Amino acid sequence: MDRTSVGSEDWVAKVRSTRQFSDGDRRAPYKPLLLLWAIGRLAAGHPARVSFCDAEEELTRLMEGHRLGETLRVSYPFVYLGTNRDLWRVEAADGSDIAAMPQRVRESRPFLLGEATGELAPDFVVALENPRVRSRVVNTLLDMEFPESLHAELLEEVGLGHLVAPRPPQRDPRFRRIVLLAYEHRCAFCGFDGILRNSPVAIDAAHVQMRSHRGPDHITNGVALCTFHHRLFDQGALGLDSDRRILVSQHMIVRAREANNALMRLAGMPMLEPQRGYEPPAIPHVKWHYRNLFVRPARRPSSPGSPGLMPGRHPIDQTPEAPAPSMRVSGRRRT
Numbered sequence: 001m002d003r004t005s006v007g008s009e010d011w012v013a014k015v016r017s018t019r020q021f022s023d024g025d026r027r028a029p030y031k032p033l034l035l036l037w038a039i040g041r042l043a044a045g046h047p048a049r050v051s052f053c054d055a056e057e058e059l060t061r062l063m064e065g066h067r068l069g070e071t072l073r074v075s076y077p078f079v080y081l082g083t084n085r086d087l088w089r090v091e092a093a094d095g096s097d098i099a100a101m102p103q104r105v106r107e108s109r110p111f112l113l114g115e116a117t118g119e120l121a122p123d124f125v126v127a128l129e130n131p132r133v134r135s136r137v138v139n140t141l142l143d144m145e146f147p148e149s150l151h152a153e154l155l156e157e158v159g160l161g162h163l164v165a166p167r168p169p170q171r172d173p174r175f176r177r178i179v180l181l182a183y184e185h186r187c188a189f190c191g192f193d194g195i196l197r198n199s200p201v202a203i204d205a206a207h208v209q210m211r212s213h214r215g216p217d218h219i220t221n222g223v224a225l226c227t228f229h230h231r232l233f234d235q236g237a238l239g240l241d242s243d244r245r246i247l248v249s250q251h252m253i254v255r256a257r258e259a260n261n262a263l264m265r266l267a268g269m270p271m272l273e274p275q276r277g278y279e280p281p282a283i284p285h286v287k288w289h290y291r292n293l294f295v296r297p298a299r300r301p302s303s304p305g306s307p308g309l310m311p312g313r314h315p316i317d318q319t320p321e322a323p324a325p326s327m328r329v330s331g332r333r334r335t
């Protein structure tokens with residue numbers, strides 16, 4: 001096929017297809033991170049090929065910041081992205097395709113350290129020279145697995161900050177207006193309600209379940225948060241339990257005493273409810289956030305009398321699935 005005949009939409013579709021083996025709505029950030037890292041290297045003038053031995057340390061550092069669960073095996077995305085040969089190839093020293101080798105071989109770290117080389121596919125490299133294609137591909141990778149508030153920093157992290165502007169897809173314009181009205185322009189975690197020249201300042205309408213993972217632009221998937229708590233919520237330092245009490249990750253460390261006190265005070269506190277007539281975040285969205293973004297385990301609540309939350313046995317995991325939220329923009333508040 002003529003290399004120039006494949007447009008940006010085709011490359012976007014190929015990039016999206018890397019999610020085909022992931023488990024339902026679960027986040028799968030590692031292959032997108034590998035591609036973002038490889039595209040960033042290419043843009044910095046490095047070759048499209050890199051040995052697993054040379055890549056492992058840097059990829060571990062990058063992926064550790066987005067780790068899901070207890071363990072991280074950088075070799076998995078490095079090898080299994082190779083099943084998308086239009087994008088990435090992973091080969092042994094003799095040129096054979098490692099992704100097609102028996103599992104015990106392709107998952108052997110010593111073998112990969114000695115033999116494996118990953119490479120952005122040649123046609124993909126040519127396509128990425130076009131700034132429009134690069135921007136569409138990179139923004140698709142960001143949107144697939146990362147909350148919008150993290151996009152700019154992630155671009156900097158992979159060395160693409162000066163080349164690609166973050167372009168989040170359009171959301172329903174009513175979402176922000178309705179969420180901020182429902183919470184009366186207050187952060188549902190700390191109550192911050194700053195006004196600058198008669199306009200609310202530093203208050204966001206945050207999504208609970210990511211839009212790219214079927215989280216709707218709907219009041220039952222929204223919460224008003226100050227920009228600080230929005231960022232911590234998206235990064236997984238803060239979360240919510242099935243009673244909509246605030247969770248603080250045990251991995252969130254704040255050394256400054258005043259700031260630490262302010263943050264730890266939140267653990268176990270109920271979030272502020274929306275005003276009458278609007279629904280709070282629906283439990284399926286809250287559970288999605290807990291399982292896909294919150295960095296577990298949660299700290300025990302600091303306030304006396306709050307129920308203790310055991311690491312690994314969080315009550316949210318035992319809550320029955322609530323019915324799917326309606327698509328109405330507003331509704332009666334639950335009691």
Ligand SMILES: [Zn+2]
Pocket residue numbers: 187188189190191192225226227228229
């Ligand atoms: Zn706040």
